[in-house]
Amino acid sequence: MNKRFLMGNEAIGIGAIHAGVHLVTGYPGTPSTEILETVARENDGSIYVEWSVNEKAALEVAAGASYAGARTMVTMKQVGLNVAADPLMSLAYVGIKGGMVVVTADDPGPISSQTEQDTRHFAQFAKLPVFDPSSPEEAYLMIQDAFEYSEKYHTPVIFRPVTRVNHSCASVTMTEPAGQKKPEGFIKDSSKWVIFPKLSYQNHIKIEERNEAMKAELSSYRFNCIDLARNMTGNPDRAKIGIATGGASYAYVREVLSSYGEDIPSVLKIATAHPFPEQLALEFLSGLEKVIVVEELDPVIERELLTLCGKHHLAVEIHGKLTGDVKNAGENSVESVGISLAQMFGRVMPKTQLYQLPELPVRPPVLCAGCPHRVSFYAVKTAMKGRKAVFSGDIGCYTLGNAKPLDMVDTCLCMGADVTIAQGLHRIEPDAVNFSFIGDSTFFASGITGVVNAVYNKTDIVLIILDNATTAMTGHQPHPGTGKTMMGAVAEKISIEKTLLAVGVKSVVTADPLDLKSAAKAVREASGKTGVNAVIFKSPCIAVTAPSPVYRVLEDVCIGCKKCIRELGCPAMHMENNKAVIEPSLCYGCSVCAQVCPTKAIKGGA
Amino acid sequence: MSMNCLLCGVGGQGTVLASRLIAYAAMQKGMEVRTAETIGMAQRGGCVVSHVRTGEEIHSSLIPLGSADVIIAFEPAEAVRCLPYLKEGGFMIVNDKAIMPVTSSLDGSEYTAEKMLDFLKGKVFNLRIINGDEVCRTCGSPKALNIALLGAAAVTGVLELTVEEMKDAIRARVPEKYLEMNMKAFEACM
Known part of the structure; x- marks a missing residue:
């Protein structure tokens, strides 16, 4: 085999x-x-x-x-x-x-x-x-x-x-x-x-x-099946309770039942919730008084069984999400299923050791050290200091720009919505500068129509394109701007700049975000104009480019003001004995901390 | 008979490769294997956990609480976070270097590796603390940590794989140019 x-x-x-x-x-x-x-x-x-x-x-x-x-x-x-x-x-x-x-x-x-x-x-x-x-x-x-x-x-x-x-x-x-x-x-x-x-x-x-x-036909489909009860004869009450489940939850149910010894109830496994295998389900329900339905997300199997009981006047209680016996949001686990089944079958949960854990750090996902998005956000933040501005974000790594200290994503809804949400906000509050942040892959996926909408309807927005030359969040897939296809062929790169100009965007400036001063200048200029104006921040994702030489903090020059940490939130930096420290294994040499430091205490690079 | 191994750390530390190597070695031995990994947004510096289960009659790819025979922890606070998975009398291998999240640096809520390790010392009898920085220096690469921790786990025998079986897996799965460094790392904590 x-x-x-x-x-x-x-x-x-x-x-x-x-x-x-x-x-x-x-x-x-x-x-x-x-x-x-x-x-x-x-x-x-x-x-x-x-x-x-x-x-x-x-x-x-x-x-x-x-x-x-x-x-x-x-x-x-x-x-x-x-x-x-x-x-x-x-x-x-x-x-x-x-x-x-x-x-x-x-x-x-x-x-x-x-x-x-x-x-x-x-x-x-x-x-x-x-x-x-x-x-x-x-x-x-x-x-x-x-x-x-x-x-x-x-x-x-x-x-x-x-x-x-x-x-x-x-x-x-x-x-x-x-x-x-x-x-x-x-x-x-x-x-x-x-x-x-x-x-x-x-x-x-x-x-x-x-x-x-x-x-x-699906009632006899090989993956819709009933695992028959075993050895329930000594326990006639429990023998009248069955479990209905499907998908990944089936594995959790089987895992829990493997600790039940020989006392195993019947299990209905549904692989095709639609069209629902009614005949098979009726066979399962026959002789049962209660069923607990274990599934994830919505009570789909549960509702099908309720309908079936109504249709055939069956006196079977259906328990699950609708009755509060199974959690109605989030992922199931062996533990959560174990609790639901224990309650239903009147069993005691196996004891696991309880620990009083010390306080643990919160560890939300963050933009990588050296990520060009961090600098792009920071450049816009610096340029807009003191001005009323709203930052609409989108789906991708750059959604993480919402985290402190950047705090630069005010809205995020769905793919492409940054461009259009910004337009709606601007209609109601025209005195604010409305920014829209969109990545290169998302721009091609569903951003272009939103830009056309803004140009056609004469909205004043500043479009920031975060072009890191890849689809980073999902693991670096090619897209129309990369010049590669999944058949290995080299394709003509579709230019974001030319696309924007072609649909009538008034000004399109391409800037390197890692040069903080000129990046902020480009943003200031774009935000001072009417109509749709764009800045393309072009800098490759760290995962698709070689690192630059790392930076280090000169201990005797660092005054411990924490500005680098407070402003950038780079995961390669932390404080030790009141001095900033850069972790060399994480630093990508983007140089931005050195550009931010007021005492020029950060050195490195070529 | 089954073996449950949980690997935990911070996104980017190489937990996925380590878990794949254990799974591969077990499969070469003809064992049934299931694993579950953290892939996606959480990988960006968030907590990551890999579950590896080998043996017979394994249904769920996730290890139930209190059932891990061994926890290989790439970071001390993550080791503490995952402690409830450890079975009574189970083994824990832990790297002694803390990776401070940005949030802690910002609000001044820094923790120390010592505090976490002291807590573990009081709770885990079969605890092995690894000086990850030193291992990486010896091997000449910060990328050696995962294989070094794997070596420390393999030598206890708790993985139900021999040291030689683990080495075969590394030879089969690690690219040629990194093989020497990784072999050195594997033996560093034995």
Whole structure:
């Protein structure tokens, strides 16, 4: 047996390759990013792979290829599906030809996301099938099943792992690859591929019929199953309680039950919350008096079971998030599931040692030492001292500019919203200078339309582009400004400066943020004009460039004023015996602390 | 039979590579393996934790509280933070150098490594404190810390892997040009 040690995301990528995928598109977003990267890495050249400019573009490119009969996969994080919602909702009505799987990673916690939205809900809303793997091993097999179901029912399907599946590693047994089949090609048929109200009505009827048929078929799907109760005969009361679960929570349930000895209740595992496998669930409910539903994010399985009990007049109590028996926000854990189950089964929780821990430091994520964003924010802050200004931020590493001491992100909503939120704020408070901060990748993803809106509607905003030549937060993916593609080809770099000038931005100045004085000067000039004016701060991310020689503090010159620490908050600096100290293993030699120091106590560089 | 190893530290210290090496070595030995890692925004100087579980019948990739056979801590305060994961009688390997977060430098709430280590000394019987700075100086690279701590853990036998099995994993997974430095680091705390 061929086994490979794989991260869940790698298992999904390799599973798609083994299912014979022809085209993979996506937009980076934690925890989904490594799926597409895996396909690109393992690609023998037979698969077309691209980082698209955003999720909407990715989904549409894949839909086109599916129309032509190719198997396609699109990858994104849960909030990415909001961006791709427009094409997806319509595609659900139009349908596809080649199998199409939309992988949308959910992030309970949330660990690295803006929302705790549940993509299983989205699947119900879009009337699409959804697959929810509980482990990397299962993800590898289930993604292949997802392609089969998609093709069989001519519908895109959603595949929805959560962070603990995406970023867990396990030994995965490889199966024989199905291999690629040659796509049939696009066959023109305007009654099929052109969406019109009449077609939508007709297809709506078919979709409802299909979902009923799938409910029946999915009741015998291999990953929807009942783990039968064991040895509950000595305990007739507990024998009448069952557990329903799905996804990563299934692993927590099994982990907790492994400490229950021989006394194991029956467990219903739901891998397809939509269409819901009703027949299987009815079989599980038969003979039970109580069920506790353990799932993450929304009570999706719980509501399905409640509906089923109503529909069939079953006298089964359904406990879960809606009854307060399972936490209704955040990530589940072995401990939280253990408490929920212990209460339900009247068991005592195993004792763990309680410690009175000393006070521990708070350790929020911060901009790296040497990060050019820190200096860009600081330059704007210096330039705006004493003036009324509002700083709208966006999604990326630079969201971390909100932390003290910079405190330079007043708003952050979603990808691209910095440019447009700034416009709305300015309409109501025109006496403030409204700044909008956006990274290079985010600019291409969804910033451009906002800039056009500002120019067209004559708003006065200062646009700060933080161009670090990469998509840093998600692990350095190429984008249209980098001149590289995921097929390894060199592409023409799309110039942010020319783009801004082309849409009518009045002035565009490119500056090096590491030169603090001229950076602040560029900001002051841009903020003194009307209309849309832009400053592009161009300086590469420290992770994609070599460090400069490190800086050090001259102990006898440092007066311990703490200005460097108070103003910049660089993680390479701290105070020791009332003197500033630079940690050489963290310093990247950006020189900004030396530029800020009033006594010239910081030296270094070439 | 299963072995639970928790690695904790601050983003950027190399916990992910260390956890992957343990997992790889265990898998080469034919054991079942599960790991879970912190990837994404928290990596930027935040607390990071890697869970490695090997053996049979492992369901969750996260180690339950009070169940870690060993904790490999890259930073003293993070070691204290993760102490509730340690099993009674479990091992702890801890680097003695504090990494002060910016927030502590700003509000003057600095802590000392000594205070954290003293607390651990009172609670953990099988505690091994490593002078990380010295190890890195000896090996000639600040990047050697993770492999040095791994060596200290391997020599206790608690990983259920022999020293030779761990070395094979390093040879197989670490790029050639860093191999010599890492081998030196691995043996530095044995």
